[in-house]
Amino acid sequence: MTRLADVCCYIRSKNAGPFWITVDLFFKDRELFEKWVDSPSLQAAELAQRLGIDTADLRRQALPELATLKFAYPRKQPQGGACERDMHGGQQYIWLLGMELA
Amino acid sequence: MTFPINILVPTGALGSGVDEDQVFAALVAGGIHAIACDAGSTDSGPSYLATGRCKYSRAAVKRNLDILMRAQSQFAIPLLIGSCGTSGSDEALNWTRDIALEIAAEHDLSPRIALLYSEQAQAVIAQKIQKGLIAPLAPMKAVDAEVFSGCARIVALMGPEPYIEALKQGVDIVLGGRSTDAGVLAAVPLMFGADPGAAWHAGKTAECGGLCTVNQRDGGVIIRVDSEGFEVEPLSPDNRCTPHTVSAHMLYENADAIHLTEPGGVVDVSKAEYIALDARRVRVRGSRFLPRPYTMKLEGAAANGFQTLMLVGIQDPEVLKSLPHFLAQMHSVMVSRVTATLKVDKSDFDISLRPYGWNAVSGIAPTDGFSPREIGLMLVATAASQEIATQVAKVCNPVLFHMPLDLDAPLPSYAFAFSPAEIERGAVYEFKLNHVVHTNQPLELVRTVLIENGATV
DSSP states (O other), X not given: OEEHHHHEEEEXXXXXXXXXXXXXXXXXXXXXXXXXXXXXXXSHHHHHHHHTSOGGGOEEEEEGGGTEEEEEEEOSSOXXXXXXXXXXXXXXXXXXXXXXXX | OOSOEEEEEOOSSTTSOOOHHHHHHHHHHOOOOEEEEEXXXXXXXXXXXXXXXXXXOHHHHHHHHHHHHHHHXXXXXXXXXXXXXXXXXXXXXXXXXXXXXXXXXXXXXXXXXXXXXXXXXXXXXXXXXXXXXXXXXXXXXXXXXXXXXXXXXXXXXXXXXXXXXXXXXXXXXEEEXXXXXXXXXXXXXXXXXXXXXXXXXXXXXXXXXXXXXXSTTSOOEEEEEOSSEEEEEESSTTOOOOHHHHHHGGGTTOSOSSEEEETTEEEEOTTOEEEESSSSOEEEEOOEEEEOOOEEEEEEEEEEEEEEEEEEEEOOHHHHHTHHHHHHHHHHHHXXXXXXXXXXXXXXXXXEEEEEXXXXXXXXXXXXXXXXXXXXXXXEEEESSHHHHXXXXXXXXXXXXXXXXXXXXXXXXXXXXXSSSEEXXXXXXXXXXXXXXXXXXXXXTOEEEEEETTXXX
16 A cells, blocks of 8 residues: 555645645655546545545645645634644644555 | 846845845845845734734844845845734834834934835725625635724735835835735836746745745845846855745645735746756746736734633553543533533633643544553633633633542642643634735825934925
């Protein structure tokens, strides 16, 4: 089984403004990007399901030149509210590291 | 003016560090037309906007600004700083103005300074709403007048135009309220007629200083913008830009890596080419700026309750083996005690237990069988006033301190780090707005004030 962390050299998350989180998956090279970008595990519907959001709310952008897959989704609560656990959204990629790619 | 127009971007944020030797070395080498950087962002959270206070220490901002003001004076080139004081609110801009005047007095400088204010009065916002000139951005769907009127402060993000107007009046330094980062850096190239796509994309690339370089923590960059593209080069001779580091920066803190909406248009980099000029410099061509009706993004924050915190350490291995049960039991006892003791309804307060070392950040249960060596258990009590939040925390104190796993067992004592155990953290602020306002021209919502010889003109 191939894990996402095995085919990426860098994975990160961050706020994209106070209302969105964006995640960047930098693949190790163009070849691995081409091989896995269409994996069912990395499609909008699957990612949205894992995040517990509507597929329509997930923005997915494949960037072949950068061998990078980007996706963004609305925060459950705006940045900084009473229930904030990650002010900058910088730790919201960890669940992806162990993701097994179908 | 002959191209390129060269902008020295000394840092990603005023207050986070400026390297004096590198800045002066670049200026001595020659050809720099302006120094520009920003000093703020929403990234650090809503409190800085709602309170108008700066994220960085006054000493750090002063130390950075001191270097840049001396450089401005010695080389007689303009200095532009956007989003002063983190939020770019009027109070934060005035705070930065006072630091600038203090520095000027200390070095016997007398720069002409333009202050650009973009905080918006409630009456102005109400009128814009009434005229249908405010629109929501996803994920927001509505324009609710009450949400706007409930904001402690509202700022509108300026584009480059107010900076350009100020420079045309011959000022030496422009201190701006909230502005788009890219707009501040693009202002001087645009003023001299550089290609708009190149100027805006260059501004976006350099907005975080060294983040578009290989060694991201190493200082600033220089952008050189001409009639068909731009070049970017690190300020540090030891640092490098590569086509990958420059193109990848479009991803950073953006939901869309190809299109960037700015006041008056969209930056489109779908056709951009990134070419290594040598080991350190990258040239970019093919970026486009697609004009759109002029809008400014609005940011607003409001208080939403008060919080009091407590932090306790737990090492008991039996407790740590059964944390979900332990925490659920603790929470339930706390809620019962608070409602009974304070005679308040369950909806009047919130108790959040966050076990750091277990799942306080993710909220997701760890894998079966995982047991940490110790945890920090943070209790966050939220209520409508600081007094109630603190009373809630105080009622919870003995439970947090002594709650056994087995209710029949002798009382344990967990490890408080502080006395008093509770910490009043003040108001909780939330960002409320994700909207744009239409303006009849770029300066409609901007107020410019000029300062000469230390006094308002």
